[in-house]
Amino acid sequence: MEIKMGVSKSGIKPSKDYDILVLKFRPSVYSLVLTQNSLAAAPVIYDRMVSQMTDKISAIVVNSGNANAATGEEGLENAQRMAELTEDLLGIPENQSLVFSTGVIGVQLPMEKVESGIKEACENLRELDLELAARAISTTDSFPKFYRFEGNLNGKKYSIIGIAKGAGMIHPNMATMLAYIFTDVKIEKDLLDRIMKVVVERSFNSIDVDGCESTNDSFLLIATGENDIEVNEENKTAFAKDILHVATELAKMIVKDGEGATKLIQINVHNASTKEEAKKVGESIALSNLFKTAMFGNDPNWGRILSAIGQLHLDIDFSRVKLYIGDFLIYSGHPVDFDRKKTVEYLKENREVTIEIYLERGDSDWTYYTCDLTYKYVEINAEYTT
Structure with missing residues (x-):
């Protein structure tokens, strides 16, 4: 899959590790599931609005170390600014990017640092490195969570890749987690949404670490359409099982990494x-x-x-x-x-x-x-x- 990645260390995390991730890809069909917590973070509110306006996206931007949650109108403006800046720098149309944040609740984003980090990430795009991408979205995670899978439909091979973060505040619906799964098949959005509904219930909505919902939970499933394999009513079950496999493996990594967990x-x-x-x-x-x-x-x-x-x-x-x-x-x-x-x-x-x-x-x-x-x-x- 032709997915380009940019990362940067903007200084949001106390660890000073990578904290900005930008992914750019061809305009792609997507399905999005967001937290049901009433205290939805600013990026969640923003993404809900965008998802009602467009069926395809071309980029995502993620910051870790600050949740941009419970931050009022300023927080929403900052989330929108992150998306608009990413679109401008990557040269993609308006409302074709989604924004995600994870970290401490109730602190305004240091936008000077965030904007500088986004610029650096967008100006230094490279081939996707799943491990580094997963590291950039991590907070209290003790290891980066990523997974590759090669599926087979009608005798033809296709790819699924995914990254995730999460270790605490893990409980449906969904958990303090971010998860992004990409596949290269062709599929209509309505069918992708139906498959997503089944997958999320059996994976990220069937895990628990501490019984605490979060404000920023997000699971994004993207189909780039680069492969000539088309998912339809006849082969949807086999495809859904493969997506579920990847989602479940990522979900298990999150639980295995539950803060302080030994089992x-x-x-x-x-x-x-x-x-x-x-x-x-x-x-x-x-x-x-x-x-x-x-x-x-x-x-x-x-x-x-x-x-x-x-x-x-x-x-x-x-x-x-x-x-x-x-x-x-x-x-x-x-x-x-x-x-x-x-x-x-x-x-x-x-x-x-x-x-x-x-x-x-x-x-x-x-x-x-x-x-x-x-x-x-x-x-x-x-x-x-x-």
Whole structure:
């Protein structure tokens, strides 16, 4: 894919690392999902307006280190200025760029630094480096998050690439995360939007670190149309599965990098009466601080899992429920005499663990991802602005 990248160090981040990213590409169909938090950041408000006016974009500009959230009219003007400056410098039409910000809430952007950084990035475009691009949008992330995938439709190969950031304030809808996925297929916007709706629910809207929504969450899916493969009603399912794969891998990286986390936890809910019920069950467990702290302590305290399900008041018959931690059957309608020592060893020895819940009341499944809750999470967030 012909995607050009510019980065710069404008001095917004305390670390003085890269904090401006500009991506330029051919006019492309896109689908955009933004936070549902009522305290939407200025770039979110701006992007909502732009997305109602245009079906194609040619660039994005991102700053990290400052969320430009809760900044009033001045913040909105600054977001618009970022987009307009990027369009002017790249020579692209008005309203063909989107702007994103991430970082501390409630601080006005230092626009002199931001404008200088955008100019430097736009004047020094180069071939896309996914790792560097991911680094430029990071805040408290401990590693850059990026992914490449080669798909196959009707015997022809096509590409999907993606970057993301996020480590804290992770909970739908969506999370304090930014994610950008590009593919080179041809597709109509209406179909891309429909696929996006499915993908986001099964990926970025099925993760949790700390139960906290953010103000800047954004997921952008872009189809450049450079490949002669066309996605249509006949092959849309295969294409959607590939996009979901990439989105899920990026989402898992975010959870794995949960601030202070030592474990990625995959919660698989089986045999629910509906998909909505399955998701609610997975989410309730993922949100339980008691469960998450038990996982940090390598404690197979299954009562915390069942109580998290019970608090949903779904009239579940727990005499039929089965619960596994890894391959160990822990509960089967009643307490099971499981090998506690080996179960504890499983939790201690694995950075990725699975929880399997069988509700035995239908045919619907859902997978939810979370992480453990540790001392380090408290330390990071207690000292975030100090």
